[in-house]
Amino acid sequence: MIYEVRDINQLKDQVEKNIEDNSHREVTPQTQYNVSGIYMIYIDDFKNDKVVPIYIGQSKDVQKRYKRHYSELLALNRLSYDEYKKYFFSKGSSFYEGNFKSCKIFKYMLENNCILQDFHMVILDEINEGKLEDKEQEYFREFMPSFFGFNQFNSLLKSFPFQFSNTQMNEEEIRNYLDLIIEDTQGIQTYYDYGFTKFNFEHSMPTPKSLDYLSQRKKQWSKDTLLKFEKVNSELYELYKQYKPDYDEIRPLIDKKDKLYGNYVVARVEFGRALDAFKRDINKVFRKQKLYSEKAKENFINSVIHEENSDYKEQFQDYLKSRKCDVDLYRTFQEHIDEVQNKYEINNDMNKPYQEIADKILDEEVKNRSKRYEMIFPSCQFEPFALGDNIQNLKMEINKDDNLFNTCHVNIYISNNALSRGYIRKDPDIIRIDYCYIDNKGNKSGSQYFIENETTRNIQSGIKYYEQEFYNAFAFRPERFKISSLINNERDNSFISILAEFKHGINDYTIRDKELAKLSFILNKIQQSVDEDTRFEVEVSESYPCLEKCLVNEGLSDNPFVNKLLTRKLPRIGKRRKSKSTPKKGIKQKDRTINTRAEKYKEKIKERSNNKITVFNYISSKEKVTAKCNECSYEWEKRSDHLLARPYCPICK
Structure with a gap:
């Protein structure tokens, strides 16, 4: 299917009309829509000329899904700019990898001066679980949230069940997947500057190389599937050439890496076989000589592999002397030693160029990843709770x-x-x-x-x-x-x-x-x-x-x-x-409860400190207690819950 080219203003009108038609099914913390269906999240601010602020989703329990979506936004609203920035750029990949929907919504709301009260969710369709997938696809095509809103590409969502399981696509599923990639490539060409299309493309669109796994059973495909696969490869290549100018520079490096990796794997396997044979014969000779130390075996093998480190050989020879073994094991295993050292050297020779090019590609990926994350990171500074609160429905209900x-x-x-x-x-x-x-x-x-x-x-x-x-x-x-x-x-x-x-x-x-x-x-x-x-x-x-x-x-x-x-x-x-006629007895019961709590607290401190600390004057978890070290007799005061978390003496610890 080919997407019809859409005008963003007409699409906004269509979305707003749909919201109005379904306003009676708005989900809030107070509702109980524990139903299966298709829903739309929207931010009630449609003034942006590049984004239609919507997200289309499906769930077996819409109310529960609303709680998750909204709670994620509440969590982000608490963070400072500097703290949030750490989660995107302080490590090789973003902390929110795989959870970028909320990050997109948060960015949009900050940059468009929205507040929590602008966040809404309505049910578009209550539908049986078995029909959710097909119905969701209809709404994807109707509102195009992957290109104008906060959704990811359809092709990525389709690949998830196969990426994270051992299940392989059959030919029909492969054709459907290829169709979705074609739709997404056409959408990218048309709406590259809208919504989060650019981010979605760079973050999740497959490269021609990444689809190689699909062609493992190429010989069993029909002619139509083969032609479609070639078309997808061609369109993806043209897309990357157009929007990622450095793709032609990286591609040869990736091909070279794959070739070097193949050679390295062969060398690693051969080295492993030689080492295993060496170990088997070592075990036989050691048993014969009544040498049972695993550490000695390890030192012997390391002295062969890492000749530059003389400590291994010295420790092994000291062990032989202690066992009064005068057999020259290096001469006994000379043939094995030559074979292992030769294979180890070849393994290193193959690994070095592979690792160099792999590191170079990784550096490029990290650099590109940081640039990509900037697309979904807020462009403005902000303080914690920048989206305000949402107490608009906080009023006293009197039936x-x-x-x-x-x-x-x-x-x-x-x-x-x-x-x-x-x-x-x-x-x-x-x-x-x-x-x-x-x-x-x-x-x-x-x-x-x-x-x-x-x-x-x-x-x-x-x-x-x-x-x-x-x-x-x-x-x-x-x-x-x-x-x-x-x-x-x-x-x-x-x-x-x-x-x-x-x-x-x-x-x-x-x-x-x-x-x-x-x-x-x-x-x-x-x-x-x-x-x-x-x-x-x-x-x-x-x-x-x-x-x-x-x-x-x-x-x-x-x-x-x-x-x-x-x-x-x-x-x-x-x-x-207790009844009003026995208030004093009730108070005594309360005192006993408090005393029991204090006794339990003292026992916990005693257990966690290995009987090193005794506490006095316990009132509650928020009040200070007096603590005494049983070893140095030092006394100090500390809040009871803090002492419970760190039950040690500040003097002798």
Whole structure:
């Protein structure tokens, strides 16, 4: 199929009409579109004359896919310009390799002064899983997001199942793949200056050489497939000549590298065979001479291969003397030694020119890769949270049935879910409270407050966020968009998490210039507005156990009004609490819980420090404890969670 040449303005009109027609199926954090279908991400800013800001995708669960897409953008929004730049240019390849869709969207939004509230997603078609692929192709051809928007080329997507598995394409699949390459080459010619076409071409378009693997079963192909394969090779070659002038210079180097590699592989195999034969005979003679040291065998072999290093031979001869072996093993194996040394020399002679040309090609690839990454890296400087926040839907919902007299509606927004893996601290805090009180006459009063606590104070001081897995040297498959932070020069996850922001839209941008109020002050203010018979409706952005942990950290867990507020909202929590007639017993139970927590903490420190440290005065994970070294008797104070992460004495360590 040949693409019809499209006018970008007409295409924008078509896209905007389609968005309007499907606006009733917009996906948001509050919706529940757990359906299979085709969706469109769009940035609600169509003024750019080169880009139609859309992305077409398919999913078996559209709601879940929306969460992933949007969370990736929320993660990028936290990074500084310098930090983000590291992930593209500090190593041989970008940290986001394979995840460039979000990088393209982020670049577009920054350069066009967009905000998070401009990010949208609508469902184009709810369709059965088995028909997703074909339907997606229809929308690709209708809206052409590979050339005007944020999608990759169709030909690349088609090759993925075969690139990452041992499955081979059959002839029909090869023809379909070749058709997609032809479509993409025609699209590149027509829309080279639009969207991210130039990047997509340089990043993912196959070269004629890279298609050689398809021709391994060439003899079994039909005439039509052979002709199509030749056409694709010809068009790709012309395309690279036109848009990559250095391609003709690199191509001979690649051919030469392939030839040298073939010679090197032959030499390496022959050297390996000679070495294996040598080792087999060594084992026989060593057993006969009752020599059982594997280290001695290793020194003997290395003394043959690496003659320039005399240490191997000296260590081997010292071993023979210690075993009182007077057999001249070098003379015994002279024929083997000559063969191994000869093959090793040939192997080195073949490897040296191959490695030189391989390094030269690699240098060119790294240089070209950096230039390519610049195409999807923002051209403007930016600060963290440059896209702002997205709290436009953050309003108190009061259903008609709940609009009762003498009712207080309270919405509580929390920084994170407090679920943590490993030893990195992750304490939740209440970051905002909204309330609305309806009195006995139906009059409404209320307000919203941002809470003063450690999290909000750190936010206003400035938290440095970074990609956690980028700095993990042991991450075999690093996870992208996994954000952590530095607080007080230590890694700390006690911030507004991506997941929490996804739910309520509040982030550091929201809080950094807000007036903060103490939680106790706000609770007192609410208490003064209500009476003994007031009914409470409480909504919490995280779980109620998480809320209880926030209240413990604030020292309000035993506050009578807090207990009343929670009990009126949740009968199940009320059942867990003791009746009003036995408040003292309830308090004792709480004390025992705290004591148990302190004891458990002391046991952890004792275990992790190998019984070298004793701690006193434990209150909570955010308070300081007194620590004493059992070896040098030094005493110091440190926050309990930090001590748990590094349980050693600063003096004797």
